[in-house]
Amino acid sequence: MANTLFARFFDLAAGRAEKRGQAALRRELLAGLTGRVVEVGAGNGLNFRHYPPQVREVVAVEPQPFLRGRAGTAAAREAGDVIRVTDGTAEHVPAADASADAVVVSGVLCSVSDPDAALAEFRRVLRPGGELRFYEHVRADGGYGRRQDLVDRVWPRLNGGCHCNRDTLATLERAGYRVESRRRLVFPATALLSVVAPRVIGRAVPC
Numbered sequence: 173m174a175n176t177l178f179a180r181f182f183d184l185a186a187g188r189a190e191k192r193g194q195a196a197l198r199r200e201l202l203a204g205l206t207g208r209v210v211e212v213g214a215g216n217g218l219n220f221r222h223y224p225p226q227v228r229e230v231v232a233v234e235p236q237p238f239l240r241g242r243a244g245t246a247a248a249r250e251a252g253d254v255i256r257v258t259d260g261t262a263e264h265v266p267a268a269d270a271s272a273d274a275v276v277v278s279g280v281l282c283s284v285s286d287p288d289a290a291l292a293e294f295r296r297v298l299r300p301g302g303e304l305r306f307y308e309h310v311r312a313d314g315g316y317g318r319r320q321d322l323v324d325r326v327w328p329r330l331n332g333g334c335h336c337n338r339d340t341l342a343t344l345e346r347a348g349y350r351v352e353s354r355r356r357l358v359f360p361a362t363a364l365l366s367v368v369a370p371r372v373i374g375r376a377v378p379c
């Protein structure tokens with residue numbers, strides 16, 4: 173999301189989804205985490221208020237300058253000195269090898285230009301036994317998926333580089349992650365025609 177205009181639109185529009193139930197999905201995404209977490213593509217920091225108190229440190233990586241500024245404000249407001257917001261990308265995460273108990277992504281693997289490189293980088297950053305938490309919109313099966321394929325010919329140009337038809341579970345498995353839990357859902361539940369409504373939330377471990 174290098175596009176500042178799109179970043180500003182995302183910042184304005186995101187609050188509505190939170191009220192429609194996305195806040196609860198963020199709590200589900202982060203439930204049970206402890207220790208040191210690296211959140212990649214933190215956006216304007218909408219996950220921050222949902223980290224459990226057992227998380228003692230979050231390094232929140234955000235490449236887009238406007239959103240990074242908003243995330244910095246959210247971190248100061250929500251989390252005292254637990255969350256540090258920093259520049260970086262999924263392909264170059266500013267964290268040492270094996271330094272994180274968990275890596276968190278939400279709405280990010282749809283946008284990175286090279287998901288395999290990102291997943292290799294997350295593997296580098298995770299300690300042995302660490303986990304990847306993900307909440308992503310994904311390609312659906314059947315006709316719905318074919319429609320997503322069609323729409324994706326223009327979608328990234330209008331949506332900050334986001335692809336609406338990525339099969340993220342398959343990408344995780346191909347990249348050598350074992351998906352330990354997954355829950356498919358439609359969000360918002362009433363948005364049956366939206367190309368970004370089919371989603372998956374879960375956890376995976378490098379193997």
Ligand SMILES: C[S@@+](CC[C@H](N)C(=O)[O-])C[C@H]1O[C@@H](n2cnc3c(N)ncnc32)[C@H](O)[C@@H]1O
Nearest residue numbers: 173213214215218236261262278279280283284
């Ligand atoms: C749809 S927003 C989601 C933001 C936030 N994770 C959330 O759940 O609200 C996508 C985010 O991914 C970030 N992003 C895009 N490409 C990225 C990359 N290569 N590395 C890290 N973050 C990236 C964007 O800057 C943006 O903040």
